Amino acid sequence: MISTLPRPVWLRTATALYVAAFLVFLFLPLTTVAVFAFNNAPYPAPPWRGFTLDWFVGNAGNGRLGLFHDTELLGSIVTSLIVACWVTLLSVIIGTANSFLMERWEFPGKQALSVLMLVPLVIPGVILGISILALSSRIAELADSLFGWDLDFLRPGLPLVVAGQFSYVATITTLMISARLKRFDRTLEEAALNLGASHAAVLRTITFPYLRPALIGSAAIAFLMSFENFNTTLILVGNDAPLTVTMYGRMREGASPVLNAVSLFLMLASAALALSLLRGSKRAS
């Protein structure tokens, strides 16, 4: 029942219990991961054997390789960051172009194009991955057999990972930026043009400043989506694995607390990103 209606005691108790159970369910896995990053034991499992920072800084005495010395994990974080930067850059630029196209222009086939733009969201990530892999390999083989060209970027590797993630992240940025552009009051642009401003000046001084919150927000979401992507990446990955794929591989071998350590950093980074976005959106509105 809603808050303005009388609620019997049992219902109040049940509600409180439900909220408590729900919060435990949400945060139990994450707190467990965080806590066991500091456990002084070779496996992330109970019992608690005391506090240690070995899994971060390493310990030559017992042969523990801490996160800060684990070159494979650190390298995969760098790989993830590079991929995420490319995906963010591409999908925000294309998303902006798409928003102007769909909100400002009329052309034949616009309806069909707007539906097609949503399609990447309903295709499972694994299938996006295999379809792009199939086509690019086919083109690579064709180029090799016809012209003897070795098109390395069409083989599994980071360029394909970027393409695969971009293929659906672009839909999300398009939706986010379009939503803001739709609410824009075009009389502002008209006024500026009437006062003699050039089209470029209007875009630079009026339209883009207005779009800024959506551009920043969609960039953050694109970055996060790319950094956390697993399905598409797993199919298209070559020799340099991004962080999610490296972590998955290690988890299949049996998790070591180094993974907890890197997870803790991921949680802190996500929380920082979420909070700064939330604060930014409050200031904008």
Added chain:
Amino acid sequence: MSDDPMALSLWRRRLVLTWLLAPALLWLLLLIVMPHSDLAVLALRRRVAPHVYEPSLLQFKTFFTEPLYWHVFVRTAIMSALATALTLLIAFPAAWIITKVARGRAGSLLFVVCLIPFWVSETVRALGWLILLRETGVLPALLVKLGITDMPVEMLYHDATILVGLVYTSLLFMVVPLVNSLESLDNALIEAAYNLGAGGASILRHIVIPHAAPGITAGCIIVFMLTLGNYLTPTLLGGKNSQWFTELIYTQFIVRFNWEQGAAFGFLLLGLSTAMVAVGLRLSGQRFVDVMRRT
């Protein structure tokens, strides 16, 4: 034309339109339309000799004649449906409390708190469940300590474990559309029904559910699609005997290099996903575009 300040000359308009259309078309043609057409060609051909292929439905025949394949397919579909239903059951009260019960800032605070775990990578969330549930993990140890079981029990590698992981991963995608649709429900309607003597169940059935139907459908469609296409959670939390259909696709494509079979599996998964989306839309009488915008 010339006295309209918004107007560009005709050729400049054409130029701008071309420059705006080009990236969209390149993106959709190169990364969506052409790859999937190629996948369709792969799925519908058969190798008869090196570099010689002929059109064939062999891959689809293999799927139906090999019990392992369609068992996994059906299992994946049923588990996804179950996970979707469970997610709805768990998310609905939460969305209700956020929008209708909590007063003032408590509701929006609870909503933000709900979203936080989903900013963290799915890999991390799966690691959490792994540490909690495996035989040497936290919960089995806790059960022994409380005297409920004598020995630590293996809680991983069951179907129920996969469900827990999938529900956990999907909650956000159900809570957000539910909160959006419940927010627009006028409290006065509920108060009026209550004053006229309606009970909780009757209010839920005649007022709340009809009003929230678009949100419920949107949430269910998204959650079903995401669970069906999930790979990480079922492979890490499930056992060797509980394969997910995406694992079969991965195995055919990456491990066995049987791209024709993998492509056919891919289309079967895509077909199931599309069919469920269509059924969901038909049941609720909504348009695809509106559902996608809602979430």
